[in-house]
Amino acid sequence: MADSENSRTLPAITRREENFENGATEKLPQVIDRRNLLPVAARWLSGRFDATRDQQRPSGPTPVREMWPRWYACHLQHVRATRLRQKLETKLLEVTGGAPIVELRIGTEQIVPVHSFADINRLSSELNAEQLSQARVELRRRRKRWREADQRLECAAAITREQELAHQAGIAGRVMRITAPSSLTEVTAKLHCLIAMQDPGLKLDVAPWPELRRLLRDLIRMEERVAETWDSNSSREAC
Incomplete structure (x- = not known):
């Protein structure tokens, strides 16, 4: 599939880490493809979950909306640890x-x-x-x-740290993926987690990976349209 595929206990993640200054108000790019799918999905999910962070929830299992930020924070740490390990290994060989x-x-x-x-x-x-x-x-x-x-x-030490973070992110991701979602946003978060962990380079072209990438994009687009319609209706009612 070409790049033109357009059908396509840890701290919670902070906006500073991923430059999420605009939070939920950030507009989606006109084109979502392989190059930006995962970071766009992460920014969008961060904004949506930030908006519901202070909402009270009934007692019971931890919902996906609380799991995803913690998993993603660990995932980002693992990505950075992998890059550091690769850099150090190259230097070691030199x-x-x-x-x-x-x-x-x-x-x-x-x-x-x-x-x-x-x-x-x-x-x-x-x-x-x-x-x-x-x-x-x-x-x-x-x-x-x-x-x-x-x-x-x-x-x-860098190799050990990378392995530890991979283990932690793997456990957090598996727990989240077997947790029942309560909204389409949580379904989107689970799908984002699956793709980020199993196809981080977005290079798998055998089914169902191209279809799953398109589904993630479609879910984001669909929910964004619903949110815009809701905001528009609320504005008219306020007037």
């Missing part, structure tokens, strides 16, 4: 010259990459003692350089 791997020549043509001392031991029948010793020394040296660079850049 600093060390590559992953801690040693390439061994077997015979005249075969090059075998080894990642561990166990790999070297498995090649003992095809290498002489000097080659084995040099391979172990080189692997040890590269591992030491990798560990030292990793400690400086804190790449391992």
Whole structure:
């Protein structure tokens, strides 16, 4: 599907984080496509749920309108953590010259990459003692350089943080998706969560993903028209 597809315990998210200064009054863009579908949906949902934040609700299970902002805050943290981890991994490879791997020549043509001392031991029948010793020394040296660079850049910590946030966002998203919605806006929020977690790049072209993206867009458009009609009628009644 082309880009012209137009048929298409955590803190609650704050407007500052996603630049939601206009809240619910922000107008939808004329075109909603792959490039802006998820951020547009997030801004729109944030505005709608902000408008109902202070409303009292009966006792019972937490509604989707309260779950979505918390899930989305965690989701954004996970996205940022992923970008940081990718940046640090790239830097780590630049600093060390590559992953801690040693390439061994077997015979005249075969090059075998080894990642561990166990790999070297498995090649003992095809290498002489000097080659084995040099391979172990080189692997040890590269591992030491990798560990030292990793400690400086804190790449391992970034990986751990990314995994923790992915776990938290996954649990929050699954709980929200099995929670019964009480409005079309909550249905829209559940669909946004599903697409953001399963197709974040909006690249899946096998059914039902193109149809689900169009459905998310249609729900937003439909609810926006309903809200505009309601506001228009309320204004006339006030006059």
